[in-house]
Amino acid sequence: xxxxxxxxxxxxxxxxxxxxxxxxxxxxxxxxxxxxxxxxxxxxxxxxxxxxxxxxxxxxxxxxxxxxxxxxxxxxxxxxxxxxxxxxxxxxxxxxxxxxxxxxxxxxxxxxxxxxxxxxxxxxxxxxxxxxxxxxxxxxxxxxxxxxxxxxxxxxxxxxxxxxxxxxxxxxxxxxxxxxxxxxxxxxxxxxxxxxxxxxxxxxxxxxxxxxxxxxxxxxxxxxxxxxxxxxxxxxxxxxxxxxxxxxxxxxxxxxxxxxxxxxxxxxxxxxxxxxxxxxxxxxxxxxxxxxxxxxxxxxxxxxxxxxxxxxxxxxxxx
Amino acid sequence: xxxxxxxxxxxxxxxxxxxxxxxxxxxxxxxxxxxxxxxxxxxxxxxxxxxxxxxxxxxxxxxxxxxxxxxxxxxxxxxxxxxxxxxxxxxxxxxxxxxxxxxxxxxxxxxxxxxxxxxxxxxxxxxxxxxxxxxxxxxxxxxxxxxxxxxxxxxxxxxxxxxxxxxxxxxxxxxxxxxxxxxxxxxxxxxxxxxxxxxxxxxxxxxxxxxxxxxxxxxxxxxxxxxxxxxxxxxxxxxxxxxx
Ligand SMILES: Nc1ncnc2c1ncn2[C@@H]1O[C@H](COP(=O)(O)OP(=O)(O)O)[C@@H](O)[C@H]1O
Ligand SMILES: [Mg+2]
Numbered sequence: 001x002x003x004x005x006x007x008x009x010x011x012x013x014x015x016x017x018x019x020x021x022x023x024x025x026x027x028x029x030x031x032x033x034x035x036x037x038x039x040x041x042x043x044x045x046x047x048x049x050x051x052x053x054x055x056x057x058x059x060x061x062x063x064x065x066x067x068x069x070x071x072x073x074x075x076x077x078x079x080x081x082x083x084x085x086x087x088x089x090x091x092x093x094x095x096x097x098x099x100x101x102x103x104x105x106x107x108x109x110x111x112x113x114x115x116x117x118x119x120x121x122x123x124x125x126x127x128x129x130x131x132x133x134x135x136x137x138x139x140x141x142x143x144x145x146x147x148x149x150x151x152x153x154x155x156x157x158x159x160x161x162x163x164x165x166x167x168x169x170x171x172x173x174x175x176x177x178x179x180x181x182x183x184x185x186x187x188x189x190x191x192x193x194x195x196x197x198x199x200x201x202x203x204x205x206x207x208x209x210x211x212x213x214x215x216x217x218x219x220x221x222x223x224x225x226x227x228x229x230x231x232x233x234x235x236x237x238x239x240x241x242x243x244x245x246x247x248x249x250x251x252x253x254x255x256x257x258x259x260x261x262x263x264x265x266x267x268x269x270x271x272x273x274x275x276x277x278x279x280x281x282x283x284x285x286x287x288x289x290x291x292x293x294x295x296x297x298x299x300x301x302x303x304x305x306x307x308x309x310x311x312x313x314x315x316x317x318x319x
Numbered sequence: 320x321x322x323x324x325x326x327x328x329x330x331x332x333x334x335x336x337x338x339x340x341x342x343x344x345x346x347x348x349x350x351x352x353x354x355x356x357x358x359x360x361x362x363x364x365x366x367x368x369x370x371x372x373x374x375x376x377x378x379x380x381x382x383x384x385x386x387x388x389x390x391x392x393x394x395x396x397x398x399x400x401x402x403x404x405x406x407x408x409x410x411x412x413x414x415x416x417x418x419x420x421x422x423x424x425x426x427x428x429x430x431x432x433x434x435x436x437x438x439x440x441x442x443x444x445x446x447x448x449x450x451x452x453x454x455x456x457x458x459x460x461x462x463x464x465x466x467x468x469x470x471x472x473x474x475x476x477x478x479x480x481x482x483x484x485x486x487x488x489x490x491x492x493x494x495x496x497x498x499x500x501x502x503x504x505x506x507x508x509x510x511x512x513x514x515x516x517x518x519x520x521x522x523x524x525x526x527x528x529x530x531x532x533x534x535x536x537x538x539x540x541x542x543x544x545x546x547x548x549x550x551x552x553x554x555x556x557x558x559x560x561x562x563x
Pocket of ligand 1: 335338340358359360361362363364365366367
């Protein structure tokens with residue numbers, strides 16, 4: 001049957017685990033404010049980006065490489081408005097701008113089949129980066145923007161944690177709502193979805209907007225981390241690829257999947273970039289291939305499979 | 320009181336490039352009627368259903384559901400107006416359970432349920448098609464006839480004004496066929512309005528009030544099943560020129 005209780009015991013357990021994990025994570029700045037905290041910021045950032053990416057891409061199977069476009073947009077909203085508007089207002093503007101951009105991309109492309117969508121989103125992120133670079137070099141004096149606002153790294157970290165908690169709440173809410181049910185049907189068979197009365201295009205655009213606005217907000221929250229932002233940092237295609245890889249390593253089919261990919265991958269990636277600073281693109285390519293070949297359903301998918309096997313063994317073993 | 324006109328199809332044509340799969344077809348379906356749509360393979364029956372359900376857009380012609388135009392509307396709008404269907408090649412939602420598959424038909428469509436009411440409705444549908452003991456099974460683990468039952472139950476969840484069945488009985492063995500025919504007969508006694516595409520002539524005879532015969536996209540006969548199946552042109556269409 002379809003779950004109709006407000007909170008199941010499983011969900012309650014999930015909530016308690018999440019709150020404990022959040023509380024532990026929130027204590028990180030108390031222990032260390034140097035290298036480990038900066039690693040913490042990176043992990044929190046990728047957790048938000050990968051989880052919100054998977055909200056859209058997990059059920060629809062559309063691989064979006066536009067994360068950097070949203071992220072950079074959010075960063076640039078903060079960078080260009082910080083002299084005139086308070087930071088919270090800019091964060092809201094960035095979120096809305098992300099939603100509008102996602103709406104435009106969605107309306108233009110979500111009728112396309114998957115492969116065209118991938119190419120389009122990648123091309124779009126590059127296109128926006130070129131436009132921003134061009135605007136800055138012709139209209140302004142430099143190629144970047146100064147973000148002169150004094151926000152400590154631990155504040156950024158806590159804000160990202162709050163956003164991560166919010167993303168999980170949204171994901172949980174979607175999963176148990178009609179919207180989530182519609183998404184699962186769409187992921188199984190779009191034609192059946194349409195014939196069941198679902199406006200498939202609308203659902204996809206809506207989800208893409210949620211995902212895009214969160215990525216833009218993440219960019220906005222991170223802008224103060226750099227005092228000087230440039231298009232190459234803000235709109236880095238590497239970011240889009242990393243978000244996809246981490247989500248797939250963890251498993252994009254489950255809400256808690258991506259974080260299982262983010263934590264190990266961010267740690268390993270940190271080592272790799274320190275060891276081979278000039279071969280990051282090569283390493284990224286290898287990682288991509290390994291992930292797709294070795295764990296097509298992600299750590300989450302593998303885990304669920306072994307858990308199912310264990311339960312089968314437990315319930316049917318001969319005693 | 321004269322019966323209501325449920326669905327009217329008027330001069331509908333569907334071209335695929337140079338091929339006219341449905342050619343100027345006109346027919347009416349009265350409320351509570353079961354209408355058979357028959358004809359040899361490739362005569363355009365599935366295409367006709369696809370045009371009615373909005374899976375394909377007609378090239379020209381009018382389709383009205385209780386007087387309201389639905390031609391060239393999108394499939395989701397047509398579903399919401401009260402047309403449900405099953406597919407010639409059964410289409411289930413493979414990663415979901417039987418109950419969830421059935422639920423899919425009754426959340427966004429002509430009738431919309433959620434929460435406890437949805438579960439009540441699912442339970443009713445499960446027992447209606449004989450799947451009560453399989454509610455929580457993954458749909459992929461079901462036998463062929465059970466998957467067809469799931470698809471039928473999903474279509475019925477919306478309590479549609481018109482139900483379209485595309486070869487719902489095809490691929491069943493003789494004993495399953497009896498069960499299947501009885502299921503559809505049950506729908507008929509409920510007063511459902513149905514269009515069935517079918518090859519099995521006994522099924523057509525025992526289930527349909529009227530039938531429409533197509534050949535190469537054109538309507539070649541219409542009327543009482545017994546009479547229509549004896550018309551020389553229909554026999555010719557089915558057996559080929561040389562046998563007529
Ligand atoms: N999507 C399509 N594109 C091109 N031709 C099609 C398509 N669907 C059906 N046809 C053609 O239209 C004709 C009618 O097919 P169909 O409606 O499936 O017949 P039936 O259901 O009566 O067996 C066939 O010649 C078929 O090849
Ligand atoms: Mg057919």
